[in-house]
Amino acid sequence: AKDQGRNNWQLYNRSLTAETMARIRLENDLRKGLERDEFRLLYQPQVRADDGTIVGLEALIRWQHPEHGVVSPAQFIPVAEDSGLIVAIGDWVLRTACRQLCSWQATGLETPRVAVNVSARQLRAHDFLGSVAAIIAETGIEPGQVELELTESILMEPEARRIDGFHRLRALGVHFSIDDFGTGYSSLSYVKRFPIGMLKIDQSFVRGLPGNADDAGITTAIIAMAHSLGLEVIAEGVETRAQLDFLRRANCQKIQGYLFSRPRPPDEVEQLLRQGSIR
Numbered sequence: 001a002k003d004q005g006r007n008n009w010q011l012y013n014r015s016l017t018a019e020t021m022a023r024i025r026l027e028n029d030l031r032k033g034l035e036r037d038e039f040r041l042l043y044q045p046q047v048r049a050d051d052g053t054i055v056g057l058e059a060l061i062r063w064q065h066p067e068h069g070v071v072s073p074a075q076f077i078p079v080a081e082d083s084g085l086i087v088a089i090g091d092w093v094l095r096t097a098c099r100q101l102c103s104w105q106a107t108g109l110e111t112p113r114v115a116v117n118v119s120a121r122q123l124r125a126h127d128f129l130g131s132v133a134a135i136i137a138e139t140g141i142e143p144g145q146v147e148l149e150l151t152e153s154i155l156m157e158p159e160a161r162r163i164d165g166f167h168r169l170r171a172l173g174v175h176f177s178i179d180d181f182g183t184g185y186s187s188l189s190y191v192k193r194f195p196i197g198m199l200k201i202d203q204s205f206v207r208g209l210p211g212n213a214d215d216a217g218i219t220t221a222i223i224a225m226a227h228s229l230g231l232e233v234i235a236e237g238v239e240t241r242a243q244l245d246f247l248r249r250a251n252c253q254k255i256q257g258y259l260f261s262r263p264r265p266p267d268e269v270e271q272l273l274r275q276g277s278i279r
């Protein structure tokens, strides 16, 4: 039994080291990836539930790794957060999304707003809100075309200064939504303190629609609550016609999901924008 314990410890110790090494390598690769311009953005349309009009585009990052191919954000965003690289990556994402919209507009195309994901670590970084304002000014985008997707956890330790920054950006025209709504802290006091305009119903609830009674109940309740608070609501991860029908009946205004479109590269999104809607 003693030997067994020792072996387990060695195994544990060795795999921990391997994991640490892999993490350090990934961190170095991420840093190089930024320098070598290996990231790109896909955009997923958000549509009106009633007629499929495109009302938004969520920017979703992808990493074209020179050896490993396309790496999904679930794999590298956590490492980027721990290492602090998320600050530079986050700036890159916002700048790239703003430039993309401006370049579409320069060709006469009408664009909906672009939604960009913000992680907690980014927000804690020095003057995040200032850098958002700077990127908006630098790219010349209409601030009302920018939406920042925040998570509930981000808003839980609010300092007065930070709340002030949100209100200043809102006064400029920037929109704010709550991502993955219902999966985090359930205190809703932040809805009053922050200038939130929209709730995004998490795909974990949408997945069970329409059959799962709990998911149906939660979804209906979130939509009713959003409306009584004067907020918009969008359902994420909508994959089936039955889910769409349920959400329409429940008065959900906006939809995002594979049923309408996967996240797509800019040239394909441009085609969709020229059509204006997805059916």
Ligand code: C2E
Residues within 6 Å of the ligand: 044, 059, 060, 061, 072, 073, 074, 077, 090, 093, 117, 118, 119, 179, 180, 203, 236, 237, 238, 239, 256, 257, 258, 259, 263
């Ligand atoms: P999220 O913000 O909740 O984004 C939604 C995820 O669901 C995306 O995965 C999207 O491709 C996927 N999705 C969309 N429609 C459907 C559907 O109908 N069915 C299913 N099964 N999935 C759907 P993705 O692109 O792999 O991103 C994963 C997560 O990585 C995002 O979750 C977000 O938390 C994070 N992320 C992505 N891009 C960025 C970024 O630029 N910055 C930051 N900080 N995080 C990002």
Ligand code: CA
Residues within 6 Å of the ligand: 058, 117, 149, 179
């Ligand atoms: Ca999101």
Ligand code: CA
Residues within 6 Å of the ligand: 179, 180, 200, 202, 203, 236
């Ligand atoms: Ca989400």
Ligand code: CA
Residues within 6 Å of the ligand: 180
């Ligand atoms: Ca998520």
